[in-house]
Amino acid sequence: MLLAATVLLQVSAPVGTADAQTRIRDIVDVEGVRQNDLIGYGIVVGLNGTGDTARNSPFTEDSLTYMLERLGVNVQGEDIKPDNVAAVLVTAALPAFARNGSTVDVSVSSIGDAKSLEGGTLILTPLKGADGEVYAVAQGSIVVSGLDVQAEGARQRQGVTTAGAIPNGARVERETGFEFNQRDSIVLALRDPDFTTAARVEETINTAIGTPIAYMRDPGTVDLDLRSMSGSPSRLLANIENLPIKVAVPARIVIDEQSGTIVLGEDVTISKVAIAQGNISIKVTETPVVSQPNPFSKGESIVLPRSEIDIQQTGTDSIALLNPNVTLSQLIDGLNTLGVSPGEMADIIRTMKAAGAIHADLIIR
Numbered sequence: 001m002l003l004a005a006t007v008l009l010q011v012s013a014p015v016g017t018a019d020a021q022t023r024i025r026d027i028v029d030v031e032g033v034r035q036n037d038l039i040g041y042g043i044v045v046g047l048n049g050t051g052d053t054a055r056n057s058p059f060t061e062d063s064l065t066y067m068l069e070r071l072g073v074n075v076q077g078e079d080i081k082p083d084n085v086a087a088v089l090v091t092a093a094l095p096a097f098a099r100n101g102s103t104v105d106v107s108v109s110s111i112g113d114a115k116s117l118e119g120g121t122l123i124l125t126p127l128k129g130a131d132g133e134v135y136a137v138a139q140g141s142i143v144v145s146g147l148d149v150q151a152e153g154a155r156q157r158q159g160v161t162t163a164g165a166i167p168n169g170a171r172v173e174r175e176t177g178f179e180f181n182q183r184d185s186i187v188l189a190l191r192d193p194d195f196t197t198a199a200r201v202e203e204t205i206n207t208a209i210g211t212p213i214a215y216m217r218d219p220g221t222v223d224l225d226l227r228s229m230s231g232s233p234s235r236l237l238a239n240i241e242n243l244p245i246k247v248a249v250p251a252r253i254v255i256d257e258q259s260g261t262i263v264l265g266e267d268v269t270i271s272k273v274a275i276a277q278g279n280i281s282i283k284v285t286e287t288p289v290v291s292q293p294n295p296f297s298k299g300e301s302i303v304l305p306r307s308e309i310d311i312q313q314t315g316t317d318s319i320a321l322l323n324p325n326v327t328l329s330q331l332i333d334g335l336n337t338l339g340v341s342p343g344e345m346a347d348i349i350r351t352m353k354a355a356g357a358i359h360a361d362l363i364i365r
Contacts, residue, residue, distance in 0.1 A: 024188075025241035028132060028222070029189035035093040037178065038135055042125030043067060043085045044108065044142065050116040050161075051086040057112030060087040067123065072085060086114035090138050092126050092170050100175060103168040106138045116161035118144045127170055138170040181232045186224040193220030196248035204245050209236075251360035253353075255346050258365070262346055268360040 042065055044051070052060040064082050067076050087136055108122055120142045127136040144164040174261040182354045198216045205214040205224070226233055251267040352358040 005180060006179040007323035010260070012163075016063045018049045021244040021246045022245050023241065024204070024226065024245055026321050026341050027192070027197065027245070027247055028190055028201065030237065032178065032183075036129055036135070037097050038127035038129055040125045040138065042088050042090050042092045042108075042138065043089050043123045043125060043200055044110075044114075044117055046119060047084045047086060047114065047117065048119055049083050050118070051082055051084050051114045051120075052110075052112035054082065055085060056082070060085055063087055084111050086117060086120065087112045088117070088122070090122065090127060090170075092127055092136060092138065093304065094129070094135055094172065094176070096176070096178065097259055098172045099176065100172055102172045104136065104170050104172065106166045106169040108164050108166065110143050110162040117142050117164050118161055120164075122166060122169070133174060135174045135176075136170040136172050138166065140166040142166055142167040161179045166190075176271055181234055183233055184226050186226065188222040188224065188236070190220045190222070190246075192249070193218075195219045196244075198222055198273075200245050200248070201340040204243050205240050206349045208240060208243055252363065253349060253358075254363045254365070255349065256365045262349070265360065266359070272358075282307055 040061075043060070054061050055109045060082055061080050064080060064085055065075050086107045090106050090109050092104050093269045094104060094200055098104065102189075106122075106127075108117065110117060122139055122142060126134040127138055129135050142164040143166065144161055146158050188199070188201065198219050198221070201222050202216040203212040205222075209229075211228060213225050213228065215225065217223050224236075226236065229236060249265060249267070251269070252265045253268060254263045257259075349358065350362065350364070353360075353362045
């Protein structure tokens with residue numbers, strides 16, 4: 001059942017903006033132009049006794065020993081208790097056209113039993129791509145948004161203190177080597193595949209360029225043939241990515257059971273249907289009774305169940321007749337006229353969909 005505070009939203013175009021359009025760049029992705037994920041293993045130092053314990057995280061001690069030996073410090077045979085050191089995984093996203101020397105943000109997450117990374121500093125950490133090559137190195141002070149304060153007999157925790165971030169904490173050392181301007185074709189991938197939208201993208205690009213370079217391969221792909229173009233692919237994309245286009249939006253109704261939200265698209269219509277709205281309330285009350293044995297007897301106390309069931313019917317007891325091809329606003333007005341609650345409105349929409357009277361995709365989350 002939906003929550004009592006259900007919100008009904010009508011998604012429709014305001015008067016005068018029925019032909020509202022968006023840009024091509026907002027609905028497509030260019031194949032090959034994407035970010036690459038990087039990952040690395042590193043050590044955080046400078047913690048105030050909140051790092052890993054040698055007993056539960058022996059790999060932290062091994063990593064610290066290896067790092068010190070590389071710096072010329074011999075600690076073989078020493079009993080190291082690195083309670084101010086933590087082993088972490090470092091992740092980052094390398095942009096598509098990042099160049100040597102540019103910086104990217106990194107995320108740092110503890111993999112041991114450290115209590116907090118607050119105040120820690122990440123030591124130089126290589127970040128590798130899926131091919132095993134190092135593309136960036138990360139180092140810097142960690143910013144932790146969480147809070148964990150503990151005192152004798154009390155503890156206050158807010159957010160997560162075992163994960164943090166380093167703004168501009170990684171410097172790019174290797175480029176991806178992607179030569180975009182050497183391509184003789186470009187593939188545009190629609191984020192929401194649709195036959196109508198893909199056809200409109202093809203027609204809009206060909207009209208703007210004046211040459212049929214765009215070809216609709218399928219509802220999610222539009223190919224651009226650049227062999228007849230004299231300019232660079234980058235310049236061509238700059239010219240077409242801001243072209244306006246009207247996106248075809250399917251008729252859809254989304255019901256979020258958890259938050260109690262109902263969203264109805266603009267093009268939702270229904271066939272002729274009669275709706276009877278009512279509500280049955282069943283209340284079950286348990287009042288157990290304890291039966292005690294007689295004094296000095298060998299009997300045992302038992303609990304006897306006693307239930308009361310109250311069934312009531314509420315609602316307007318009305319039947320509404322909706323004519324064919326009812327618009328969205330008329331549907332909402334009709335349901336509101338019945339005096340239904342938001343939860344009952346969601347039930348009516350589901351029932352109408354099951355009866356085949358409502359013409360829209362119904363998505364229930």
